[in-house]
Amino acid sequence: MFHRIKNDKNKQRQSIRTVSPKVAANSYSYHASRLNRDSDMNRSPEKVQERQQNLSVSSSKQHSKSIFLIILLLIVFGFMTWLNNTPKITILGPTSEQELLQNPIIYRQAIIKLLQSSFTNHNKLTLNTENIANVLEQKFPEISSVSIQAPTIGFSPSIYIIPAIPAILVSNNSALDYVLTESGIAIAAVNNLSKLASLHLPQLTIQSGAVFHVGQAILSNSDITFVQTVMGQLKAHNLIINSLTIPSGTSELDVRISTASYYIKFNLEDNADQQIGTFLAVHKYLVSNNITPTQYIDVRVLGRAFYK
Numbered sequence: 552m553f554h555r556i557k558n559d560k561n562k563q564r565q566s567i568r569t570v571s572p573k574v575a576a577n578s579y580s581y582h583a584s585r586l587n588r589d590s591d592m593n594r595s596p597e598k599v600q601e602r603q604q605n606l607s608v609s610s611s612k613q614h615s616k617s618i619f620l621i622i623l624l625l626i627v628f629g630f631m632t633w634l635n636n637t638p639k640i641t642i643l644g645p646t647s648e649q650e651l652l653q654n655p656i657i658y659r660q661a662i663i664k665l666l667q668s669s670f671t672n673h674n675k676l677t678l679n680t681e682n683i684a685n686v687l688e689q690k691f692p693e694i695s696s697v698s699i700q701a702p703t704i705g706f707s708p709s710i711y712i713i714p715a716i717p718a719i720l721v722s723n724n725s726a727l728d729y730v731l732t733e734s735g736i737a738i739a740a741v742n743n744l745s746k747l748a749s750l751h752l753p754q755l756t757i758q759s760g761a762v763f764h765v766g767q768a769i770l771s772n773s774d775i776t777f778v779q780t781v782m783g784q785l786k787a788h789n790l791i792i793n794s795l796t797i798p799s800g801t802s803e804l805d806v807r808i809s810t811a812s813y814y815i816k817f818n819l820e821d822n823a824d825q826q827i828g829t830f831l832a833v834h835k836y837l838v839s840n841n842i843t844p845t846q847y848i849d850v851r852v853l854g855r856a857f858y859k
Contacts, residue, residue, distance in 0.1 A: 632675040648714045675701040693738040720752040735770035758799040780823040813844040818851035
């Protein structure tokens with residue numbers, strides 16, 4: 552009637568709880584860290600202070616190394632961008648245009664003085680090239696333009712000088728003649744025209760009696776252009792010019808040609824091409840009719856001509 556209860560061995564095995572390896576590892580880690588903390592707490596104050604001092608010394612050494620590297624880089628950078636006071640000067644352009652330049656030593660001395668005038672001119676990054684160029688061009692009118700370059704490699708700045716191009720020779724009835732550029736500025740005074748013979752410059756006499764000096768704007772750019780246009784047109788028609796004169800107190804240009812005893816009156820303030828066209832037409836008419844003016848042909852009024 553009564554049944555015997557059998558033990559279930561499988562169930563007993565399942566009920567037995569095993570220790571997880573992970574839990575055991577965590578327990579070991581906990582005890583290890585606690586031991587470390589306990590060991591730190593058990594250290595004497597002197598040892599703790601010594602350890603802090605060692606850490607501080609190590610940090611200070613790293614900081615000093617960083618400062619040293621920064622200073623070293625700044626020194627190297629300053630050395631690589633430094634400029635000296637010995638410029639390299641190169642003169643460009645044809646040899647004939649260089650005849651009116653002064654001795655290169657004069658330009659070198661002026662450039663060295665400008666480089667020494669400011670501390671910023673001793674560095675490639677702060678070199679004031681524009682200011683140096685402007686000062687040189689104003690001080691030496693025989694120079695058309697100046698270009699300054701800091702070297703990529705090296706320490707000497709490069710200076711390139713372009714001479715001004717002579718356009719005309721002006722006389723004011725004095726012992727000196729003045730060479731003008733196309734802008735009308737006097738770039739040189741000469742007392743021996745043979746020095747300029749190779750330039751073949753046209754000579755213009757200004758009868759104002761004014762005293763000229765180098766660097767002065769004696770004529771305007773439009774005046775120089777007018778004279779050059781008249782010369783070019785007359786030469787194209789095989790008319791050789793003997794003289795060019797600007798009378799005192801006028802804007803008149805008087806031109807004498809080799810084939811006539813008279814001179815031609817032009818107006819510097821009006822159109823050169825139209826005046827020359829009028830003169831050529833009148834000259835052709837007079838030649839074909841065997842008429843020779845005794846004094847002048849006046850073409851200063853556009854479209855009209857008078858002769859005497």
